[in-house]
Amino acid sequence: MQLIDHRLGHRLAPALFALGVLVTTAAAHADTGFVSKLQVYSDSDRTTVVSPMVSATADLDPNTGASIGYVADVVSSASIDIVSQASPTTIHDTRHQLSLGGNHTSGDWTGRVGYSFSTENDYRSNTGSLGIEKTFDDKNTTIGAGYNLSLNRVGRADDMNFSRDLTVQSLTFSWTQVISPRTATQVTYELGDASGFQASPYRFVPVRAAVTDAPMYTVAETDPDQRYRHAIVGAINHAVGKHGSVQADYRLYHDTWGITSNTLGLRYFVDLSSRVELRLRSRLYQQNGTSFYQSNYATTLKYMTIDRELSPLWSETVGGKLMLKFGARAEAELKMDLFYYHYADFPALQSRTGANIGLGVSIDY
Amino acid sequence: MSAFTRVAIIALLALPATAHAFPTGEQFDLDPMIEDGAGGVAFTGAPRWTGHTCAVCHTGGSHTVGLRLEAEPTSLFSDGWKANTTYHLRVVLRDAKAAGAATALGDDCGFAVDPYVRCDVNGYALEVDDNLGRPLGKLAALGANGSCGSAAGMDPDSRVLKDGTAITMVGTHHGQTSWDLCWTAPDAGYGPMVAYIAAVDGNGGDGTEDYPTDVNDDDVAAGAVPIVEAGANPPVAQVGGCGASDADGGALVLILVALAAWRMRRRGLALVTAALLAQGCVHVRPRQRETLAQRKMTFAPDPGEDELDLHMQESREGASGGYGSAGGGCGCN
Numbered sequence: 240m241q242l243i244d245h246r247l248g249h250r251l252a253p254a255l256f257a258l259g260v261l262v263t264t265a266a267a268h269a270d271t272g273f274v275s276k277l278q279v280y281s282d283s284d285r286t287t288v289v290s291p292m293v294s295a296t297a298d299l300d301p302n303t304g305a306s307i308g309y310v311a312d313v314v315s316s317a318s319i320d321i322v323s324q325a326s327p328t329t330i331h332d333t334r335h336q337l338s339l340g341g342n343h344t345s346g347d348w349t350g351r352v353g354y355s356f357s358t359e360n361d362y363r364s365n366t367g368s369l370g371i372e373k374t375f376d377d378k379n380t381t382i383g384a385g386y387n388l389s390l391n392r393v394g395r396a397d398d399m400n401f402s403r404d405l406t407v408q409s410l411t412f413s414w415t416q417v418i419s420p421r422t423a424t425q426v427t428y429e430l431g432d433a434s435g436f437q438a439s440p441y442r443f444v445p446v447r448a449a450v451t452d453a454p455m456y457t458v459a460e461t462d463p464d465q466r467y468r469h470a471i472v473g474a475i476n477h478a479v480g481k482h483g484s485v486q487a488d489y490r491l492y493h494d495t496w497g498i499t500s501n502t503l504g505l506r507y508f509v510d511l512s513s514r515v516e517l518r519l520r521s522r523l524y525q526q527n528g529t530s531f532y533q534s535n536y537a538t539t540l541k542y543m544t545i546d547r548e549l550s551p552l553w554s555e556t557v558g559g560k561l562m563l564k565f566g567a568r569a570e571a572e573l574k575m576d577l578f579y580y581h582y583a584d585f586p587a588l589q590s591r592t593g594a595n596i597g598l599g600v601s602i603d604y
Numbered sequence: 605m606s607a608f609t610r611v612a613i614i615a616l617l618a619l620p621a622t623a624h625a626f627p628t629g630e631q632f633d634l635d636p637m638i639e640d641g642a643g644g645v646a647f648t649g650a651p652r653w654t655g656h657t658c659a660v661c662h663t664g665g666s667h668t669v670g671l672r673l674e675a676e677p678t679s680l681f682s683d684g685w686k687a688n689t690t691y692h693l694r695v696v697l698r699d700a701k702a703a704g705a706a707t708a709l710g711d712d713c714g715f716a717v718d719p720y721v722r723c724d725v726n727g728y729a730l731e732v733d734d735n736l737g738r739p740l741g742k743l744a745a746l747g748a749n750g751s752c753g754s755a756a757g758m759d760p761d762s763r764v765l766k767d768g769t770a771i772t773m774v775g776t777h778h779g780q781t782s783w784d785l786c787w788t789a790p791d792a793g794y795g796p797m798v799a800y801i802a803a804v805d806g807n808g809g810d811g812t813e814d815y816p817t818d819v820n821d822d823d824v825a826a827g828a829v830p831i832v833e834a835g836a837n838p839p840v841a842q843v844g845g846c847g848a849s850d851a852d853g854g855a856l857v858l859i860l861v862a863l864a865a866w867r868m869r870r871r872g873l874a875l876v877t878a879a880l881l882a883q884g885c886v887h888v889r890p891r892q893r894e895t896l897a898q899r900k901m902t903f904a905p906d907p908g909e910d911e912l913d914l915h916m917q918e919s920r921e922g923a924s925g926g927y928g929s930a931g932g933g934c935g936c937n
Contacts, residue, residue: 274908280916290912301667310911346664353929368929377819378893387929409925415903421895425903429925470926476901484900492923500923508900513651516900526922548922567655574909580920595916597909 271297272603276572282593285329286316294338306340312359319587320442320547334359347374351385361394361440370411381415395440403436409468421478431468431494438462444543450535450586461542462549463531468494482510497530498549516562520576525553534584547585554580558595572599629763629772632729645894646729646770648800649826651737657802657826658729660897665823669805670698673829684834687792690752693799695728697781697825700805711778714816722808725817727773728783730801732831734794739769741797742788752786761785795833802826904928 273295280288294308317329338355351370357363370385387409395401409431417423438460445454474488490502506520529549531542558576565571576595582588634641649657674694675681685691713723731739745762747754761783764771771785805823809815899905910928918924 276908276912278912288916292908292912294908308908312915366929411926417893417896420893423896423901423903427926431925468923468925470923472926474903476903478895478898478901484898486900486903488927490923490926492925494923496922498922500921502923508905518900524917524921524923529922548920552921554921567651597912599908 272601274599274601276597276599278595278597280593280595282578282591284316284318284320284588284591284593286314286318286593289313302344304342306338308336308338308340310336310338332360334362348372349374361396362391363394364389364391366390379417381413383411383413383415385409385411385413387411391435393436393440398440401440403440405433405435405437407431407433423476425472425474427470427472427474429468429470429472431466431470433466433468435464437464437466438544439546442545444536444545446536446539448537458539458543460544460546462544462546463496463542466494466496468492479507479509484508492526496549498526498528500524500526514564516564518560518562518574520556520558520560522556523553524555527551528584532584534586545587547582547588550585551583552580552585553583554578560597568603570601570603572597572601574599629727629729629774632770632772633766642894644765644767646731646765646772647802648729648731648770649802649828650731650733650739650798650800652733652739654898656894656897657824658727658804658822659802659824659826661819661893662804662806662822662824663819664821665805666701667823668699668701669803669823669825671801671803671825671827672696672698673799673801679834680831684832684836685789685797686834687789690786690788692746692752693730693785693787695730695783695785695801695803697726697728697803697805700726700779700781701807701823711776713778715813720813722811723816724779724808725775725806726780726804727775727806728801728803729770729772730785730799731770732787732797732799734797740790740794742790743768743771744786744788745771745774746784746786750784752788792833793836795836797831797833799829799831800826801829 273293275293276291278288278290278292280286280290290310290312292308292310294306296304296306298304312334314332314334315329334357336355336357338353340351340353342349342351344350349372351368351372353366353368353370355364355366357366366387366389368385368387370383372381372383374381387407389407391405391407393403393405409429411427411429413425413427415423415425440459442460443457444460445457447454470490470492472488472490474486476484476486478484484507486504486506486508488502488504490500492498492500492502501524503523504520505522506518508516508518510516528551529544531540532544532546532549533540534550536543556576556578558574560572560574562570562572574595574597578593578595580591582590630641632642632646633644645653645656647653647656647658647660649655672695674696676692677689679686680691713721731743732741733739743762743764744752745756745760745764746752748757750757759776760774761780762771762785763774773780773783803825805825806817807821809818895901904910907928914924914927914929
């Protein structure tokens with residue numbers, strides 16, 4: 240037949256071809272790599288957090304990957320949060336977290352498992368996660384679901400007798416859709432449930448006629464034991480020109496403690512050259528306070544908190560990140576985010592500003 | 605060859621290039637948006653395509669195929685390339701599952717026969733770049749009399765991209781596992797070069813006339829073959845190659861190059877296609893996904909950073925969830 244004749248015709252001169260270059264297959268995967276980052280956070284509320292992180296991923300076989308990671312937060316803080324505690328002082332604490340993960344792909348399906356253990360002075364947490372994902376329509380559509388369970392033991396430094404439990408679970412559903420060769424969208428819904436001790440074991444709420452008065456007495460912070468959270472995120476990524484992209488996302492959040500919040504994220508990525516990529520980003524966040532939050536408590540109530548996280552607030556973060564490629568495999572990054580938090584109804588602090596600076600390297604095999 | 609087969613082949617070649625015709629090398633030049641092409645991206649694995657090979661889209665193979673590059677004169681590999689010399693190159697797909705069963709059928713497959721028989725379509729792309737990643741030299745299909753430099757033949761294996769920077773298969777033969785091409789070296793002085801090659805061991809579509817070709821269960825082999833400049837000074841260090849190393853200038857040896865056998869598995873066509881189309885979603889062909897595959901177009905381009913950010917945000921804000929995991933722990937600071 241034509242084809243065979245055709246091939247044989249060329250094989251008449253095989254000697255001339257002699258030995259060329261023999262090329263064999265070998266594994267080379269984008270998923271085998273190493274990442275290391277260091278972030279330094281510092282804010283006007285006298286808090287500094289240094290976070291080193293390392294992680295490695297490897298392909299065990301072409302369909303199975305594993306990862307291991309370590310991250311620490313080294314905190315030193317003399318925040319007003321701490322100053323309002325029973326024995327104000329500058330605290331130093333370190334959180335260590337070790338995580339392991341695995342994923343396996345079979346056909347259109349990908350499954351993931353993860354486990355992480357985190358420990359600090361007075362807090363211990365074990366978290367397990369499961370996830371499954373399926374692609375449809377030539378990978379144009381991906382539907383995923385995940386479940387997370389975190390078992391926490393809350394202690395109090397220097398108080399052997401204090402021990403409380405907190406169980407946090409979440410269910411996530413996501414739908415990722417390619418809508419054009421230059422645009423992709425994603426919708427994620429997460430239902431969270433926290434059950435157990437959610438207050439701070441260190442915070443005591445002053446009871447007084449007015450904020451300016453001396454406290455009559457203080458009571459331990461109390462939050463409801465149950466909290467259901469709903470978060471829905473819509474995100475879109477769109478390519479801009481040959482070398483850029485914009486990403487936008489919006490989250491609407493509501494929980495059973497009465498917080499409703501809006502988050503708007505915008506990112507612009509652009510290749511400044513074949514080796515240098517720039518990312519600019521902005522994040523705007525706004526929330527109201529929980530139903531039981533008060534800037535001052537004149538009498539004892541069932542739930543009482545002086546947690547500014549539960550008070551009405553908004554924040555804005557802007558930042559830039561530069562990613563520099565070295566050869567085909569290595570990349571270094573340098574980033575800086577500046578942020579501003581404004582508290583509308585928190586007498587002890589109206590605002591805080593700060594910066595988050597990061598360095599990182601990554602290597603891909 | 606029977607007269608009948610010849611007629612059948614001509615008929616095939618004359619078929620209009622619809623999206624469901626043979627995937628031809630021509631598709632690498634076509635506009636991605638309108639014509640389902642690759643917009644001039646050759647997916648050879650060269651640095652200018654940020655290492656992307658056919659494996660961006662062709663997935664699910666068994667990772668058994670290999671590649672061999674042959675050259676005549678063979679001095680291309682032993683001494684290096686000589687200025688303005690034309691080399692006859694041959695890309696050979698080794699251990700293609702295609703070869704046995706499919707070649708026996710000749711080109712009696714696809715639309716040429718009734719009832720329909722699945723075609724086994726393989727393909728390749730090649731380019732030769734210098735250390736700076738610039739494609740150099742001149743590529744051409746093999747001439748009519750089987751040698752380089754002669755007039756183009758009736759039935760070439762290879763087709764040069766419009767901009768001349770890469771060469772791909774023509775894609776008209778069933779079970780084809782080797783492709784001939786010609787490369788004329790540029791003027792002297794460009795130093796060491798790398799031939800970037802990627803090939804697909806395809807298996808046809810789903811066996812029906814509706815999907816005569818697809819990207820599922822296709823094996824991909826890719827690699828970079830270093831070629832020094834004959835008589836040149838020791839080369840400058842290689843940049844951007846994928847597994848390429850500098851060849852020893854004088855050695856008359858086989859150069860073994862580790863190859864990227866990329867793999868991600870994917871199969872099946874969507875059951876929900878119709879539903880999504882009804883919703884106004886456009887079906888984006890894998891070939892059009894070069895842009896979407898970039899990191900800057902993914903939803904979590906830097907999971908490590910996300911985890912640090914989320915952990916920080918969760919300890920400063922009342923809301924959480926919807927953006928992935930923030931890791932464990934109190935987040936009390």
